[in-house]
Amino acid sequence: PLSERAPTIGTNEWLRIGSTFHSLHAIAAEASPLRLLGNKNAYGADDGIEEINAGGIVLKSFQTRTGVKFVITADPGTADIDYVLREIYVLYTDCALKDPFYELEMPIRCELFTQAVDLLIERVEKGGGAYHGSSKQR
Amino acid sequence: MSRSTPNILDRPLGGRGARSEGSVSTSAFAYLYSELVQYHQSRVASISELERRLESSGYGVGLKVLELLAYRAREYKRETRLMNILQFVSSAVWKSLFGKAADSLERSIDHADEFMIVDYEPITSMYVSVPSDLGQLSVDAYLSGIIAGVLDGAGFTARVTAHSVTLEEHEVSANNAPNANSSGSGSVNNNLPPRKDKAVFLVKFAPEILERDATLDR
Numbered sequence: 001p002l003s004e005r006a007p008t009i010g011t012n013e014w015l016r017i018g019s020t021f022h023s024l025h026a027i028a029a030e031a032s033p034l035r036l037l038g039n040k041n042a043y044g045a046d047d048g049i050e051e052i053n054a055g056g057i058v059l060k061s062f063q064t065r066t067g068v069k070f071v072i073t074a075d076p077g078t079a080d081i082d083y084v085l086r087e088i089y090v091l092y093t094d095c096a097l098k099d100p101f102y103e104l105e106m107p108i109r110c111e112l113f114t115q116a117v118d119l120l121i122e123r124v125e126k127g128g129g130a131y132h133g134s135s136k137q138r
Numbered sequence: 139m140s141r142s143t144p145n146i147l148d149r150p151l152g153g154r155g156a157r158s159e160g161s162v163s164t165s166a167f168a169y170l171y172s173e174l175v176q177y178h179q180s181r182v183a184s185i186s187e188l189e190r191r192l193e194s195s196g197y198g199v200g201l202k203v204l205e206l207l208a209y210r211a212r213e214y215k216r217e218t219r220l221m222n223i224l225q226f227v228s229s230a231v232w233k234s235l236f237g238k239a240a241d242s243l244e245r246s247i248d249h250a251d252e253f254m255i256v257d258y259e260p261i262t263s264m265y266v267s268v269p270s271d272l273g274q275l276s277v278d279a280y281l282s283g284i285i286a287g288v289l290d291g292a293g294f295t296a297r298v299t300a301h302s303v304t305l306e307e308h309e310v311s312a313n314n315a316p317n318a319n320s321s322g323s324g325s326v327n328n329n330l331p332p333r334k335d336k337a338v339f340l341v342k343f344a345p346e347i348l349e350r351d352a353t354l355d356r
Contacts, residue, residue, distance in 0.1 A: 094330065098168040098265035100175035100277070110267035115331040 015107070021071055025049045025061065064089060084124055091116045161237075168265050175266075175277055185275045193283035193298075200287015207234055216292065220343070220351040223292050228255050231288055236261055241336070251348050253341045255285065260337040263302075264330070276300040278337045285339055295344040302335040 029047040048069075052059040053076070062070045062085035070085050070092070095113035096102045102110050178191040207230055208216065217223040228240035246252035260278045268275050278300035286298040 094165075094265055095267065098165070098172050099267050100172040100179065101267065101269050101272070109269060112265065112267040112330065119331050 018071075021049075021061070022069065025063075025069065060085060062086065062089065068092075080124060084120065087120055088117060091120065164261065164264070167261060171262055171277075171280070172266075174280075185272060188275065189279040189300075192277065192279035193286065196280040196283020196285075197287040197290075200284040200289075201291045202287075203231055203235065203284065204288045204291040207231060218293075219354065220294065220347065223289065223294055224253055224255075224341070226292075227285055227288050231284075232257075235284070246340075249342075251343045251345065253343075255339040255341065256336055257281075257339070258305075258336045259333065263337065276302050276337070278302075278339070281337070282339050285341065289341070294347050296347070297342045297344075299340050299342075301338045301340060303338045304335045305333070 025048040028049045032047065048063060049061055051061070056076065057073055058076045058078070058081070059071065059073045060081045061072075062082070064070075070088050072081060072085055072088075074081055091113060092108075095116055096108050096110050099110045099112070102108065108114075174195065175188075175192070178188055178195075182188045182191060207226075211230070217226055224243055228243040232238065232240040240255050241258050242254075242256040244254045244256065246254060260281055262280050263277050266277050268277070282298040282300040286296060289296045289298070
């Protein structure tokens with residue numbers, strides 16, 4: 001979903017990207033020379049990949065205490081990505097988890113969730129920057 | 139001499155953070171209700187069956203709420219008039235359950251025995267997105283069960299159904315203004331997109347009730 005400038009990708013692509021990222025995240029956590037004790041901070045867990053900076057893209061990931069990861073890609077230099085990630089987490093708990101028709105681990109098809117995320121991105125985009133996409137997986 | 143802290147099951151709901159006694163977080167209710175819906179959904183084969191089960195879950199609540207409110211209001215006469223009991227439901231019952239009165243109470247033009255109670259933000263469907271293959275399902279059936287319980291307990295047999303009606307243009311803007319100003323107790327999280335529909339509870343009374351009300355007029 002999101003910004004018009006973002007390329008649209010089909011669901012299968014998302015699933016593939018998601019599972020690739022999940023594996024990379026786990027490998028990074030294992031490869032880290034430091035094992036953080038009690039690695040849960042106020043918002044979520046601390047291990048694993050948090051940010052990937054490349055030429056034309058920055059990818060940030062946010063992991064919750066339960067292992068759900070929110071991944072967002074954006075233009076480099078976009079501000080407030082962490083804020084957006086945390087807000088998406090709040091929206092996830094509100095719209096997806098409280099929806100009796102959402103099954104855990106399945107792609108999120110809750111209309112309320114997509115609308116709320118769209119609204120959030122619009123609201124943040126007015127403050128500048130462009131977001132390319134967000135995916136969520138366990 | 140005070141007793142030691144009672145068992146957690148005997149303590150009133152709400153705990154230390156409750157602003158007034160007897161209030162519970164919306165999230166807690168939302169999760170519990172979501173489980174209730176999923177529980178029934180796994181045991182039924184059709185949408186109307188699911189709605190009927192939700193309604194009967196609410197029915198018991200309605201009966202008890204009626205008794206409780208009547209006791210607390212210390213009114214010694216029970217309602218016998220149609221309009222009065224409807225007013226009671228849309229204001230007193232709504233206030234005690236949701237913190238505010240229902241948004242409107244209307245009489246249907248086409249049918250003399252139908253009334254509508256409108257709520258723009260029913261608590262049961264605040265976070266629910268009904269998938270398209272379940273079409274007309276309204277999870278507010280639980281609330282219509284509550285209304286039916288109150289009415290039946292008071293002696294007015296009625297059939298109550300819940301419908302989601304798309305908001306008209308003027309209602310959409312009217313609702314977004316109060317939501318922007320509200321804060322604190324029991325109000326909506328402002329991150330949610332504005333609702334596009336309102337919940338209308340259609341109350342259809344049995345013919346005997348209307349006759350009885352008409353004779354009382356004389």
